[in-house]
Every structure is written in structure tokens, then in C-alpha cells.
Amino acid sequence: MAFEGLTDRLQSTMQKIRGKGKVNEADVKEMMREVRIALLEADVNFKVVKDFIKRVSERAVGQEVLKSLTPGQQVIKVVKEELTELMGGDQSKIAVAGRPPTVIMMVGLQGAGKTTTTGKLANLLRKKHNRKPLLVAADIYRPAAIKQLETLGKQINMPVFSLGDQVSPVEIARQAIEKAKEEHHDYVLIDTAGRLHVDETLMGELKDIKELTKPDEIFLVVDAMTGQDAVNVAASFNEQLGLTGVVLTKLDGDTRGGAALSIRAVSQTPIKFVGMGEKLDALEAFHPDRMASRILGMGDVLTLIEKA
Amino acid sequence: TKTRDSFSGKVNDLVARYRKVDEEFFEELEEILIGADVGFETVMTLVDDLKMEVKRRNISDSKEVQSVISEKLVEIYQGNDADHTELNMQEGLTVILFVGVNGVGKTTTIGKLANKLKGEGKTVMLAAGDTFRAGAIEQLEVWGERVGVEVIKQAEGSDPAAVMFDALRSAKAKKADVLICDTAGRLQNKVNLMNELEKVKRVIEREIPGAPHEVLLALDATTGQNALIQAKTFKEVTNVTGIVLTKLDGTAKGGIVLAIRNELNIPVKFVGLGEKMDDLQEFDADKYVYGLFADVIEEKE
Ligand SMILES: Nc1nc2c(ncn2[C@@H]2O[C@H](COP(=O)(O)OP(=O)(O)OP(=O)(O)O)[C@@H](O)[C@H]2O)c(=O)[nH]1
Ligand SMILES: Nc1nc2c(ncn2[C@@H]2O[C@H](COP(=O)(O)OP(=O)(O)OP(=O)(O)O)[C@@H](O)[C@H]2O)c(=O)[nH]1
Ligand SMILES: [Mg+2]
Ligand SMILES: [Mg+2]
Numbered sequence: 001m002a003f004e005g006l007t008d009r010l011q012s013t014m015q016k017i018r019g020k021g022k023v024n025e026a027d028v029k030e031m032m033r034e035v036r037i038a039l040l041e042a043d044v045n046f047k048v049v050k051d052f053i054k055r056v057s058e059r060a061v062g063q064e065v066l067k068s069l070t071p072g073q074q075v076i077k078v079v080k081e082e083l084t085e086l087m088g089g090d091q092s093k094i095a096v097a098g099r100p101p102t103v104i105m106m107v108g109l110q111g112a113g114k115t116t117t118t119g120k121l122a123n124l125l126r127k128k129h130n131r132k133p134l135l136v137a138a139d140i141y142r143p144a145a146i147k148q149l150e151t152l153g154k155q156i157n158m159p160v161f162s163l164g165d166q167v168s169p170v171e172i173a174r175q176a177i178e179k180a181k182e183e184h185h186d187y188v189l190i191d192t193a194g195r196l197h198v199d200e201t202l203m204g205e206l207k208d209i210k211e212l213t214k215p216d217e218i219f220l221v222v223d224a225m226t227g228q229d230a231v232n233v234a235a236s237f238n239e240q241l242g243l244t245g246v247v248l249t250k251l252d253g254d255t256r257g258g259a260a261l262s263i264r265a266v267s268q269t270p271i272k273f274v275g276m277g278e279k280l281d282a283l284e285a286f287h288p289d290r291m292a293s294r295i296l297g298m299g300d301v302l303t304l305i306e307k308a
Numbered sequence: 309t310k311t312r313d314s315f316s317g318k319v320n321d322l323v324a325r326y327r328k329v330d331e332e333f334f335e336e337l338e339e340i341l342i343g344a345d346v347g348f349e350t351v352m353t354l355v356d357d358l359k360m361e362v363k364r365r366n367i368s369d370s371k372e373v374q375s376v377i378s379e380k381l382v383e384i385y386q387g388n389d390a391d392h393t394e395l396n397m398q399e400g401l402t403v404i405l406f407v408g409v410n411g412v413g414k415t416t417t418i419g420k421l422a423n424k425l426k427g428e429g430k431t432v433m434l435a436a437g438d439t440f441r442a443g444a445i446e447q448l449e450v451w452g453e454r455v456g457v458e459v460i461k462q463a464e465g466s467d468p469a470a471v472m473f474d475a476l477r478s479a480k481a482k483k484a485d486v487l488i489c490d491t492a493g494r495l496q497n498k499v500n501l502m503n504e505l506e507k508v509k510r511v512i513e514r515e516i517p518g519a520p521h522e523v524l525l526a527l528d529a530t531t532g533q534n535a536l537i538q539a540k541t542f543k544e545v546t547n548v549t550g551i552v553l554t555k556l557d558g559t560a561k562g563g564i565v566l567a568i569r570n571e572l573n574i575p576v577k578f579v580g581l582g583e584k585m586d587d588l589q590e591f592d593a594d595k596y597v598y599g600l601f602a603d604v605i606e607e608k609e
Contacts, residue, residue, distance in 0.1 A: 037348055040342060040348045041347070041348055041533055042533070043345075043532030043533055043534075045343075046339055046342045046343055109530065109555075109558070110411075110413075110555065110583070111410075111411030111412060111413065111528065111555075112411065113410075113411065115442075119442075141583070142447075142583075143419075143446075143447045143450035143451060143454075144443040144444075144446035144447035144449075144450055145443070147442075147443040147446045147447075148441075148442045148443030148444075148446075148447070149442075149443075150443075151442035151443050151464075152442050155442070196557065196558045196559075197558075197559070198558070198559060223411065223528070223530065223531070225409070225528075225531045225532060225534045225535075226530050226531065226532060227345040227530065227531055227532025227533065227560065227564070228342065228343050228344070228345050228532065228560070229345075229530055229558070229559055229560035229561075232559050233530075233559075250409070250410060250411075250495065252495060252497075252498075253409070253495040253496070253497055253534065254495075254496070254497040254534070254537060255532070255533075255534040256533075256534075258532070259532070278410065278440075278441070
């Protein structure tokens with residue numbers, strides 16, 4: 001199974017241009033071919049890859065490369081820099097409403113990790129920020145979704161608001177906020193049901209919840225293993241709801257996670273957190289530079305640069 | 309509409325947009341396939357094959373290339389042997405084990421499959437082998453009620469192998485036709501969790517020689533290239549006999565199953581098309597391959 005990282009892929013090209021004083025267009029083209037394959041195999045969307053390669057090539061063939069002492073190094077550096085840049089800065093901040101409670105809505109496709117992440121966020125808000133969140137069970141469709149959130153609530157000893165599965169999610173959200181005000185919860189975390197971005201009825205339901213609760217954050221929860229379709233999902237959720245952040249889950253797996261790049265590129269929404277496991281403490285801040293290395297499959301970019 | 313939507317007919321529509329089979333044509337074909345998560349290597353092999361074939365047969369008109377495309381795609385999928393999607397059903401008890409990474413649709417598919425088999429007149433039982441995830445047992449129980457089949461369970465946190473042991477005994481005693489076993493989702497790189505799964509399978513093997521008769525890997529169609537590693541690792545650990553490609557009702561195409569079939573020889577047996585009880589269909593290679601191009605064709609129409 002040939003999922004070589006870029007490191008292996010570029011080795012031979014870098015050998016070839018090693019002695020050269022500068023990198024010409026043909027060299028860059030050859031290196032970019034390898035970069036393109038590495039990105040595609042990491043599941044970065046092909047359109048995103050195209051734009052990226054175009055931009056990096058322009059930069060690499062330009063004067064910066066001429067100034068460089070070792071041309072191979074320079075190209076890799078440009079690739080890595082552009083990628084990190086595209087991925088945005090470290091932004092793991094969570095909004096705080098002027099008047100509490102701060103409302104956070106979790107949205108996304110089926111099975112992405114919304115309910116688990118709701119539990120993780122509650123845990124983080126209390127442990128790290130000393131907050132007192134209320135979890136809201138607004139998934140009335142998935143079998144035992146409410147029970148799942150209640151079990152998670154119990155694990156971290158936090159209250160879960162539920163009205164069963166016979167009341168509409170919009171009404172659940174409305175009553176939850178009232179309750180949060182009464183009981184002085186500073187955060188309200190709404191767990192919504194998984195849905196397809198093309199499901200008009202269910203997307204409409206999210207818009208209604210948004211309209212009513214005026215959330216301070218709407219987090220799109222995305223599985224890090226998502227392939228080419230990540231662009232459609234992210235763009236569509238963003239257009240319909242106006243996302244404020246992304247949580248990338250299941251990054252404890254061995255996927256390259258190119259979806260991260262696609263999502264950034266099409267939604268311009270910052271990736272705020274990453275899920276690193278099933279347990280409720282497995283939520284971490286997102287690091288763009290680490291993600292860039294991971295997508296490129298360059299565990300150790302420095303070694304490569306030294307060899308060049 | 310009538311049966312005009314046969315695969316070759318639709319590809320004909322697609323290629324009709326290009327009068328000539330030139331670089332641009334192949335480039336677009338490449339993009340369609342990569343966009344469907346077919347994977348870079350498979351796409352390159354396919355397109356190279358196509359180019360050669362086109363040259364050999366001296367084809368320049370795009371209309372003539374359509375049959376070659378459909379041939380090659382289905383060929384890449386199944387080689388020479390046509391697929392059979394039927395389950396390996398036994399005279400006595402048939403045991404079906406579900407495996408896969410987190411959130412792909414194992415439990416839901418079990419509900420759908422139980423419904424299908426029950427509809428065929430079989431006595432079905434379910435084993436709640438996911439004792440880890442919050443609410444997993446209750447989720448399977450809801451499905452059991454919905455479909456009207458018995459669910460064998462133990463408390464949350466208990467040993468999944470012990471649950472299986474219980475369920476097998478119970479299914480034998482009650483002379484059930486089929487026992488479908490749920491397991492917790494696990495990422496394939498978690499060695500301890502994969503060992504646990506191996507143990508679950510061993511218990512089944514020991515209790516009933518020849519079982520499990522099917523090990524079905526649930527794959528989310530939204531998943532990209534990682535699905536190939538999932539299939540490889542789960543095959544090594546549990547000898548997967550078939551794939552259920554879930555969530556095909558979305559916009560993702562799950563094209564990686566071409567590479568999985570080609571490299572690992574695991575056939576897709578079912579596809580999931582929604583969250584309801586009857587949203588499960590037997591896999592049809594021609595129909596699936598056509599689906600890879602559906603958007604492009606519809607755009608044109
Ligand atoms: N390994 C790993 N598993 C995760 C992570 N986040 C969630 N999961 C698992 O993924 C599966 C799905 O998670 P859920 O939280 O139920 O997903 P959801 O988006 O609420 O699903 P629906 O409500 O059905 O749409 C469960 O098995 C979780 O334990 C993560 O970061 N790492
Ligand atoms: N649209 C759609 N959703 C599906 C399909 N199959 C499953 N789902 C949904 O995907 C989510 C996850 O399904 P589960 O059956 O819980 O997945 P699982 O593999 O058992 O998850 P874990 O046990 O947490 O690993 C649920 O919201 C299901 O309703 C499908 O074919 N189409
Ligand atoms: Mg959920
Ligand atoms: Mg399950």
C-alpha cells in the first residue's frame with residue numbers, strides 16, 4: 001500500500017538538483033508533481049490541490065529560490081510555509097457572550113463525533129475555564145442519542161437537559177436556554193442530530209435553532225478521515241449556517257487528514273480543536289504546523305531539509 | 309424512466325460532451341474519479357489503460373470510448389469473476405460479525421440487516437457486543453424493538469467476549485437462524501482494541517466451528533484513502549468477508565472500494581442509503597460505477 005510521505009517522494013528529485021545553484025522551472029515542476037500526489041493521497045480535495053500547487057509554484061520559481069543557497073530546501077520550505085499559512089493560526093479560543101449564557105451549537109454529518117465532542121467541550125470548559133455548562137440533548141432522531149448524552153453527562157458529573165424525543169429540537173433549545181438562565185449556567189452546549197448537508201428539511205431545522213438561540217459559536221464537527229467530499233460538506237454547512245469553528249475528530253487514527261486543508265480552503269473557518277480519542281479528556285487545541293507536516297507525510301521536515 | 313439508465317447508456321451521455329478523445333477528455337475523467345475518492349494510483353492505472361486501449365483500437369470519437377470506460381471500471385472492480393453479494397447462510401445458525409472504525413454505521417446496518425432477514429422469514433437475534441460507547445447497548449435495543457428481534461446484552465463495561473459467548477449459547481438454545489453481533493467502533497491503529505476484537509472472534513470460532521460465517525466491515529462512503537488501510541488491517545485481524553458501504557445517500561461516492569476490491573479482494577455486499585430500517589440494498593457493481601459519474605451526467609442533462 002503505497003502511502004509514502006512526501007519525504008520519500010522528493011528524495012530523488014532533490015538528489016538531482018542538489019549541485020545546482022538554482023532551481024529552474026522544470027525542477028519545480030518535477031517536485032510539484034510529487035507534492036500533488038502526496039496531497040491527493042492525503043485526501044486534500046483536487047481543486048484545492050490545484051490552486052495550492054499553482055500558488056506554490058509561482059512562489060518557488062520566483063526570486064526567493066534564486067536567493068536560496070540550496071534550492072531543494074527552499075522549495076520544501078515554501079510548500080510547508082504555504083500549507084501552514086493556509087491552515088490558519090492557533091485559535092482554540094471559545095467565544096464568551098456579553099450576557100450569559102454563551103450558546104454553542106454542534107452540527108455535522110452522521111457519526112462525525114458531535115455528541116462525544118459536546119461532552120469533551122463541557123469537560124474542557126469546566127476543567128480549564130472553570131465554567132458551568134448545560135448540555136442539551138436536541139437529537140430526537142437517532143436511537144438512544146439522548147441516553148448517550150446523558151451517560152456522558154454522568155461520566156463527567158454534569159447536567160443534561162432533555163425533553164425526550166417527542167418535542168421538537170427547536171423547542172428543546174428554547175426551553176434549555178430558559179433553564180440555563182434560571183440556573184445560572186454560563187454555557188449552553190446544544191448537541192444536534194447528524195444530518196446530510198443536502199437534507200433541506202433537517203438543515204432548515206438547524207437554521208430555526210440558530211434563529212431562535214442566536215448562538216455565539218456554531219461548530220462543524222468533521223471526521224478527520226473524510227475524503228474529497230469534505231469541501232461540499234463544509235461549504236454547504238457554512239453557507240447555510242455561518243460556521244464559527246471546526247472540530248476535527250478521530251485524529252488519533254492514522255489518516256493524513258487532508259480534509260483539514262480542504263475545509264479551511266472552502267469555508268475560511270478556523271479549525272479550533274482536534275479530537276484525539278473516545279474519552280472525554282481527549283480534546284486538544286489545533287496546531288496548523290503539525291497538521292501541515294502530517295498532511296504532507298513528513299514526520300520530520302528538518303531531516304529532509306538537511307539532506308537536501 | 310425506463311431502463312435507459314443502464315450504465316453504458318449514461319457514460320455515453322457523459323462522453324458525448326467531448327467530440328474528441330483528447331488530453332482534456334482524459335483530464336476530466338481523472339478529476340471525476342479522484343473526486344469520487346477512487347484514489348490516485350487506481351485512477352492513473354485506469355486512465356493509462358484507457359489511453360492504451362483507445363490507441364490500440366484507434367478510437368478518436370468519444371462515443372466509441374464509452375464502452376471501453378465501462379468495461380475497464382467494472383473490470384478494475386471485479387477482475388474476471390463476477391461478484392456474488394449473497395450472504396454465506398448456513399443450514400443451522402448463521403453468525404454475522406460486524407466490525408469497523410467509529411461512527412461508520414455498524415449498529416444501524418445491523419438493524420437494517422436484521423429487518424431484511426426477518427422479512428425473509430428468518431429468526432434473528434442480536435448481540436450487544438459494544439459495551440464501551442455511551443448508549444451503544446440502548447441504541448441496539450431500540451433497533452431490536454423496531455425490527456422485533458431479541459437482543460442479548462450485558463451491563464455497560466462488561467467483557468465483549470463474554471457477551472458473545474452468552475449470545476451464542478442463547479441463539480443455539482433458541483434455535484435462531486441468524487445471530488448478528490455488534491462490536492464497538494475502533495480505529496485500526498489501536499493495537500489493544502484490535503486484539504480485543506480478535507479475542508471476540510476467537511470466542512465465536514470456538515463456540516461454533518466455522519463461525520463467524522460472515523465478517524462484515526462497515527465503511528463510511530465519506531471516508532477517503534484511509535478506508536484502504538482500514539480494510540487491510542481489519543482483514544488481517546478478523547478475515548473480513550464483505551463490506552457494507554454506508555451513507556451513500558450523501559454526496560460522497562466511496563470510490564476507494566474499487567481499490568479495496570482490486571488490491572484486497574474484499575467485495576462490497578451491501579450499501580446503506582439512509583437511516584431508516586429499509587435503507588439497505590444489495591450492491592450492484594454496474595449501478596455503482598454509473599453512480600460515480602451521475603453528477604456529471606446530470607449536469608449535462
Ligand atoms: N477514536 C476516536 N473516536 C471518536 C472521537 N470522537 C468521537 N469518536 C467516536 O466516534 C463515534 C461517533 O461519535 P458520536 O459522538 O456518537 O458522533 P455523532 O456525530 O454524535 O453521531 P450522530 O449523532 O449519529 O450523528 C463514537 O464511537 C465515538 O466514540 C475521536 O476523537 N477519536
Ligand atoms: N445518511 C445515512 N446515515 C447513516 C447510514 N448508516 C448509518 N447512519 C447514521 O450514522 C450514524 C452512526 O451510525 P451507527 O450505526 O451508530 O455507527 P456505528 O459504526 O455503530 O458507531 P460506533 O458504534 O459509535 O462506532 C447514525 O446517526 C446513523 O443514523 C446511512 O446509510 N446513511
Ligand atoms: Mg450524536
Ligand atoms: Mg455502534
